[in-house]
Amino acid sequence: MGSLTPAEGAADSGFLTTKMDALVNWGRKNSLWPMPLGLSCCGIELMAMIGPKFDIARFGAEAARFSPRQCDVMIVAGTLTWKMARAARTVYDQMPEPKWVIAMGVCSSTGGMYDSYAVVQGIDSILPVDVYVPGCPPRPDAVIDALMKLQKQIERESPTRQIMGTDRDQDERGTGTSEYQPNVTVDATDLDHHPHDPRSVRRETAR
């Protein structure tokens, strides 16, 4: 319960908002349900992480479900090919908000050693990634570290602002304005804008 601290930079937001944010974030970050998208060898390390030896139940994230409808954090573990990209994007879209993405391993982070016609050169070109985990494959400890970093990120989000409608320009993560809306957005050529994605292109269209 030591983590019930107000969100950073929320001094002006008022008592109800900050306490509500802290409570919601506390609940969210300690009950992350992973969507294990095990695409190649990283999936083996992912299984080890979920299993009893490394035991992500300690972080409230042991409930791995193979149904995107019940998941919060998608862990893309392995080499994503362009043929598989549609399925990965569909799985992501089927997950209910709020949702986060961990790119596990160099293949999903950058394409890795597969500098190839078949492989997506970094899943951030089709999905908004929150945490990247290097390694080939990364040890389960590294992915647990990513999970803890994601928990810290969730602590800083401001869900109440969006729910209360006081600041609609803030996205749910509280990190800035975002036009990011899966399924609804964007002209054909634009990438989705995402505040954490350095490669994303913000649209300059008037609202």
Add this chain to the structure above:
Amino acid sequence: MSTAAERVRAALKADDPVNAIEIPEVEARDHSDTCVTIEVARDRLHHALSLLKERAGFEAVSFITAVDRHPATPRFEVVHQLWAPAYGDRVRLRTRLLDDQTSVSSCTDLWSGAAFMERECFDMFGITFDGNPDMRRLLMPEGYGHHPLRKDFPHRGIDPERLYREWDQNRRGEALA
């Protein structure tokens, strides 16, 4: 115990002279006693395969692939390798395609398992197999339009994102409608 070369020669010297296959080069590439390489004319390929299967004990097809000699012409060769389980040896058939040809006859009627190898060969080299009932791509997504193992294909691909982006665009269009 007969060697692979002897059995290949015996099988291909068919008893009907009309369909007999000229095999002066049978042993030209006999690089070991367990694998013989022969060259077969394109229109005799299927007949040679059936003779080797029925008469020489080459009952299994190990692989079917192609070689791209680009920029040399003629460009493509199709390679079939057969295996004789009872003898433990192999025969490799090379079929040169002429300049404008990108098709050979299928051997799915002899080995139904050859269908996937022929599909992969079509996917990677763009060589069609006449008689294959299901001549679709195997590994690359349907509609990709290029053949990655051709020598003039860049290793990073030609527009690898195109199909995904088109799909993404349609999906967003449907979501808006």
